[in-house]
Amino acid sequence: MTLDKARKGQVIRITKICNELIRVQAIRFGLSEGEVITCQEIVPAGPVVVSRNKQEIAIGRSLARNIQVELC
Amino acid sequence: MDNGNAEVKIPAGGKKIVLAGNPNVGKSVFFNALTGLYMDVSNYPGTTLDMACGRYNGDVVIDTPGVYGVSSFNEEEEITRDIILAADLVVNVIDAVHLERDLFLTLQIIDMGIPMVVALNMVDEAMREGLKINTALLEKLLGVPVVPTAVVHNTGIEELKSKIYFARTGHAETSLLKKIENSNIPTSRAEALLVLEGDPVVSRRYCVQPGTGREEIYRARLDRANRILNLVVMETHRGTDFTARLGRLMLRPWTGFPLLLLALWIIYEVVGVVLAQVIVPVTEEFMIGYYEPAVRFLLDAVLPQDSVVSALLAGRFGLLTFTITYMLGLLLPLVFGIFLVLSILEDSGYLPRIATLVDRALGVMGLNGQAIIPLILGFGCVTMAIISTRMLRTDRERRIAIFLLALGVPCSAQMAIIMAILAVLGGFYLLFYFFFVFCVLVAAGTLLGRFLPGGTSPLLIELPPLRLPGPKNVWKKAWLKSYQFMKEAFPLFAGGALLLSILEVTGLLQGLRNFLVPITVTWLHLPAEIADVFIMGLIRKEFGAASILVLQMLPLQKLVVMITLTLTVPCLASTMIILKERGWREGLLIWSAVLALAFLIGGVVTRLLEAFSTAGSLQSSPLLFGVMILGLAATLVLARLCPSGKAI
Numbered sequence: 191m192t193l194d195k196a197r198k199g200q201v202i203r204i205t206k207i208c209n210e211l212i213r214v215q216a217i218r219f220g221l222s223e224g225e226v227i228t229c230q231e232i233v234p235a236g237p238v239v240v241s242r243n244k245q246e247i248a249i250g251r252s253l254a255r256n257i258q259v260e261l262c
Numbered sequence: 263m264d265n266g267n268a269e270v271k272i273p274a275g276g277k278k279i280v281l282a283g284n285p286n287v288g289k290s291v292f293f294n295a296l297t298g299l300y301m302d303v304s305n306y307p308g309t310t311l312d313m314a315c316g317r318y319n320g321d322v323v324i325d326t327p328g329v330y331g332v333s334s335f336n337e338e339e340e341i342t343r344d345i346i347l348a349a350d351l352v353v354n355v356i357d358a359v360h361l362e363r364d365l366f367l368t369l370q371i372i373d374m375g376i377p378m379v380v381a382l383n384m385v386d387e388a389m390r391e392g393l394k395i396n397t398a399l400l401e402k403l404l405g406v407p408v409v410p411t412a413v414v415h416n417t418g419i420e421e422l423k424s425k426i427y428f429a430r431t432g433h434a435e436t437s438l439l440k441k442i443e444n445s446n447i448p449t450s451r452a453e454a455l456l457v458l459e460g461d462p463v464v465s466r467r468y469c470v471q472p473g474t475g476r477e478e479i480y481r482a483r484l485d486r487a488n489r490i491l492n493l494v495v496m497e498t499h500r501g502t503d504f505t506a507r508l509g510r511l512m513l514r515p516w517t518g519f520p521l522l523l524l525a526l527w528i529i530y531e532v533v534g535v536v537l538a539q540v541i542v543p544v545t546e547e548f549m550i551g552y553y554e555p556a557v558r559f560l561l562d563a564v565l566p567q568d569s570v571v572s573a574l575l576a577g578r579f580g581l582l583t584f585t586i587t588y589m590l591g592l593l594l595p596l597v598f599g600i601f602l603v604l605s606i607l608e609d610s611g612y613l614p615r616i617a618t619l620v621d622r623a624l625g626v627m628g629l630n631g632q633a634i635i636p637l638i639l640g641f642g643c644v645t646m647a648i649i650s651t652r653m654l655r656t657d658r659e660r661r662i663a664i665f666l667l668a669l670g671v672p673c674s675a676q677m678a679i680i681m682a683i684l685a686v687l688g689g690f691y692l693l694f695y696f697f698f699v700f701c702v703l704v705a706a707g708t709l710l711g712r713f714l715p716g717g718t719s720p721l722l723i724e725l726p727p728l729r730l731p732g733p734k735n736v737w738k739k740a741w742l743k744s745y746q747f748m749k750e751a752f753p754l755f756a757g758g759a760l761l762l763s764i765l766e767v768t769g770l771l772q773g774l775r776n777f778l779v780p781i782t783v784t785w786l787h788l789p790a791e792i793a794d795v796f797i798m799g800l801i802r803k804e805f806g807a808a809s810i811l812v813l814q815m816l817p818l819q820k821l822v823v824m825i826t827l828t829l830t831v832p833c834l835a836s837t838m839i840i841l842k843e844r845g846w847r848e849g850l851l852i853w854s855a856v857l858a859l860a861f862l863i864g865g866v867v868t869r870l871l872e873a874f875s876t877a878g879s880l881q882s883s884p885l886l887f888g889v890m891i892l893g894l895a896a897t898l899v900l901a902r903l904c905p906s907g908k909a910i
Contacts, residue, residue, distance in 0.1 A: 210477075212722065217480040218330040219724065220362050220487075231513050236622040237631065237721050239513060243362045243491075244391065246509070248618040250630055250721030 193238055194254035196229040203227075206258035219247055226262055276321035279426065280345055282371065283355035284364050285328025286611075286726045288383050290314075291413045291735070292355055293325040296423070324349075330363075332370050334461050337652050343461070347452055351377040351429040353422070358388035358395055358410070359727065361495060365487035366480075368404065372432035373483070374452035378406045379429045381422050386412040387729075394496045403490050405433035414732055435486060438479065445473075505728040512615040512728075522616060529603050530692075533681060537599045542592055542682060549591035554583045574763045585759045589752060593804065596678030597747055602740040604642045609731035609739075613638065614723050621721045626898070627704070628711025629654075630721045633663045640671035643747055645835045647671070648843060658716035661848070664840060665710060668856050670703045672828050675751065675804035680824055683810060687817050694886070695821060699828055701890055702863060705897040712901040751802060754834060758801045762794065785865040786826065787872070788819050795823060802833045818875050826864030831856050 196202055203226050207213040216222065220242050230246060231239040238254045240247055249257070279296075281289045293299070297316025314325035326345050327338040334340050346352060352371055356364035371378055380400075388395060401408040407425045411418030438455070447454040449468055456464040458473040459480075465472035511517040558576050565572045575582045607613055613635055621631030633654055640647035647667050651660045672680060684691045711718075765771035771794065775782075778793040786792075791813055798805045810823055831837060831853050841849035874886045 212720070214477055214480060215330075215335060215722065217477070217484055218366050219722075220366070220484060222481055222484050231510055233513055233618060233622070234515060236515075237618050239618065239725065243360075244393075244727070245360050245363050246725040246727075248614065248621075248631070248721055248723050248725055250621055252718075253720030253722060 191259060192255050193229075193240075193249065193257040193259050194251055196232070196238065196259060198229055198232055200229045201226060201262045202229060202259040203262050204257060205260050208256040208258075209253070212253060212256075220245065221247065276317075276319075277350040278348055279318065279321050279323045280349035280352045281323065281325045281355060282342065282346055282352050282367065283328060284330055284357065284360075284367060287328065287355045287357045287364070288413050289325055289328065289355045292353065292381060292383075292419075292422075293323060295413070295419045296323050321350075329367070331367055332374070332456070333459065334463050336655075340463065343456070343464075346371065346374070346376065347450075347456075349376055351379070351426070353379050353381055353426065353429075355381045355383050358382050358385045359391055359393060361395070362487065362491050363724070365490060366483060369435070369483050369487055372404060372406065373434045373438055374455050375431050375434060375450075376452060377429035377431050379422070379425055380404065380406055380408045381413075381418070382408055382410045383413055385410045386415060386417075387727075392498045394498050396494045396496070400490070400494045403433070403493065406430050414735075435482065438482070441475075509611075509615060509725065509728045512612065513618055515619065518615075518619040522619065525612070533596065533599045533603065533677070535685070537596055537681070541595055545595055546587070546591040549587040554587060557582050570767055574760065574767070580763070581756055581759055585756050589748065589755065592682060593675060593678055593751070594744065594748060596681060597674045598740060598744040600674035600677055601642055601743045601747070602736065604639065605736040605739040605743075606731050607638070609729070609736055611726040611728045614725050615728075617723060618721070618725065624707075625718060626711060627666075627707030628662050628714060628716075628718050629659050629707070630718055632721060632723060633659060636663050637666065637671060640667045640673065641677060642674050642743065644668070644671060644673045644832045645839050648836060648839045651843070655719035656716065658714055659718060661844065662707060662710045662714065664844065665852055665856070666703050666707055668832050668836065668840060668852055669706055669859065670699045670829055672699075673803065673832075674747070675802070676828060679804050679810070680828075683820055684824060687820065691817065691821055695824055695828075697887065698825060698867065698890060701894045702829065705894060706859075708898055708901045750835060751804075754802050755805050758798050758805050762798060781861060785861070785868075786822060787868050788823060789813065789815065792823060795827065796830070799827055799830060800834065803827065818871055821871065822864060822868050825867055826860055829856070829863055830860035 193202075193204075204221060204223050206223060207216060207221075213222075221227065221240075225242060227240045227242045229238065230241045233239070235251070237248045237250050240249065281292055283289050293314055293316065296318040299314070299316040316323045316325075324345055326342040329339045329342045332339065332343045332346055334343065354368050354371060356368060368378075368380060382395065382397060382400070385395070395410075397408050397410050407428050407430070409418055409422045409425050411422060413419065439451075441458060442451055442454045445454060445458060447457050447468065447470055449457075453464050453468070457468065457470055458475060460472040460474060460476040462472050512521055554576075561572060561576050561582070565575075574580070616638070617631035617634045619631070620634050624631055624633055633651075635653070636647045636650045639650055644667050648664055651663045651667070654660050654663060680692070680695065684695055762771065765774065774797065775790045775793040778796070779790055782788050782792050782796075783790055792810075792815075795809045795813075798809060810820060815823070832840075837849075837853060840852060843849075844852065870886075870889070
């Protein structure tokens with residue numbers, strides 16, 4: 191499924207990030223394909239906030255639609 | 263060193279010690295500890311105009327903007343990249359609580375083969391969060407000295423100083439080293455690595471094709487960082503949950519927006535009430551009651567009373583009276599207050615959460631949540647905010663953000679005057695002013711977002727942990743920014759005052775006023791003298807506004823003037839920056855459009871307000887707000903209805 195369909199509290203693994211430029215920038219944040227993250231918060235009609243260890247990252251809704259994830 | 267847009271001058275002599283690290287790790291405190299200088303390399307890219315250089319032990323210490331990696335994704339990174347390439351050794355400041363993120367840069371610098379010392383900062387916070395870090399093992403795995411520090415409490419700095427010159431090159435990724443060797447790029451290992459990672463600028467310098475293996479290299483580096491992390495960090499217990507919960511509340515619309523309104527209200531109380539209505543009258547009275555008479559007394563002893571020079575120095579726009587009183591008695595306290603607020607917002611970690619909250623709303627204007635940061639910074643200094651629009655990822659977004667900044671964001675100096683004039687008239691006037699300007703900005707942004715071609719880049723930002731800002735740090739930051747702001751303002755202000763005095767003395771001022779009567783009197787229903795305000799407003803916005811204090815006007819007229827002045831073109835410094843950032847043609851286009859819009863809207867507002875007021879005083883009327891909301895809604899709907907081929 192895509193990240194924007196994830197629900198709060200789910201532990202998910204990133205399977206694919208479609209946009210190349212974003213993919214590379216995300217890697218430096220620690221969000222790469224294969225990483226396990228937790229969905230922390232979904233802002234209604236807005237960004238998805240995920241966490242990896244102690245780090246929190248906000249991802250815009252349109253980007254979240256282009257990130258494939260699977261439940262762990 | 264020339265980097266296209268920015269030129270970095272590094273003083274000669276001694277080794278070049280470069281401070282590098284992610285945003286928000288405390289680099290500037292290290293810079294201060296080493297050099298004794300305080301230069302704020304802020305949390306937000308684009309908010310510094312110069313690179314910070316200082317001396318330590320005869321060597322040069324250079325601070326860099328916070329970056330997540332060495333590459334060319336934006337201007338900050340380009341500058342940092344070049345500085346690191348020129349470094350003799352690097353002090354890499356990392357956040358002990360966020361090793362998973364910070365180690366990427368650390369490993370990249372190690373791969374580049376630059377001698378390094380790691381300052382593991384915020385160990386106190388890590389302990390609080392229940393993280394235990396095996397520093398010795400980390401040192402072994404990285405191959406460079408690692409010094410635990412808690413710079414906020416001054417711990418570890420001496421140890422770092424003792425270890426700086428023991429900087430080593432560290433254990434680079436072996437397969438990567440082989441790749442660099444095999445590529446046969448005729449340059450240093452660091453630059454060869456950047457070429458392999460696909461850096462276009464470095465590749466061009468050596469006339470080679472940029473490599474295509476960036477993603478692979480990055481992935482491997484991240485894997486290595488994760489492996490090290492798992493070996494070195496142990497979580498002993500869950501950290502405090504309060505800040506995490508507060509952070510969540512800030513993000514959810516039902517709690518987030520009320521919290522935002524609460525924050526804004528607190529800011530208003532502090533700046534608009536305590537400062538503007540309590541402290542400033544005291545400082546002003548001191549200046550007018552003691553300073554000015556003293557100056558006049560001294561001048562009378564030296565110069566004849568009616569001379570031109572006397573008028574220039576102590577007349578209506580007197581250099582020694584008006585200018586000084588204004589700058590020290592009115593402007594300084596208020597500007598400082600606003601920068602204090604902004605520093606607290608910055609250091610607390612609230613700003614990125616506001617960005618997340620408003621991301622959807624800003625999407626309507628073709629911007630993403632990140633744009634709220636330059637817009638908020640604009641309340642401090644519009645010039646600075648315009649530079650910080652570089653953090654936005656597409657040209658289109660920068661264009662829209664700059665237009666909005668130029669059109670309607672009042673800088674701290676303007677806010678100072680607004681508070682001084684409107685707050686005294688009553689909360690309603692202030693409320694109307696903000697609401698109206700807000701509506702204009704939203705309308706303008708929406709129209710721009712709809713009709714400018716191109717897409718919006720999606721939000722991708724880190725939410726740093728919420729923390730209570732260190733009071734000393736906040737105070738120093740605010741003081742530094744205020745000082746720089748005032749230093750920039752003073753000569754322009756003094757020059758402007760002098761100009762006005764000359765215009766007045768020679769009679770040209772009256773001529774200009776008459777010339778502008780069709781606009782000031784006929785269209786805006788204001789006294790003719792208000793022309794002074796708008797003329798001076800071209801140089802420094804608040805300078806124009808200061809003249810309002812001396813003019814007799816109805817409350818309604820004051821409101822119209824403030825609105826029009828806010829909407830019109832920004833001060834000279836900002837205008838220059840706009841021309842520099844967007845180029846002559848686009849810059850002039852923006853400038854003219856804003857000027858025209860400001861006066862057009864000014865006239866409309868005049869008539870609107872007059873319809874709702876008696877004898878120059880505004881009647882508190884919900885109907886008035888209703889009309890504005892309707893107008894805004896109409897604009898939004900209209901923008902939506904217009905066909906647009908752009909996809910979000």
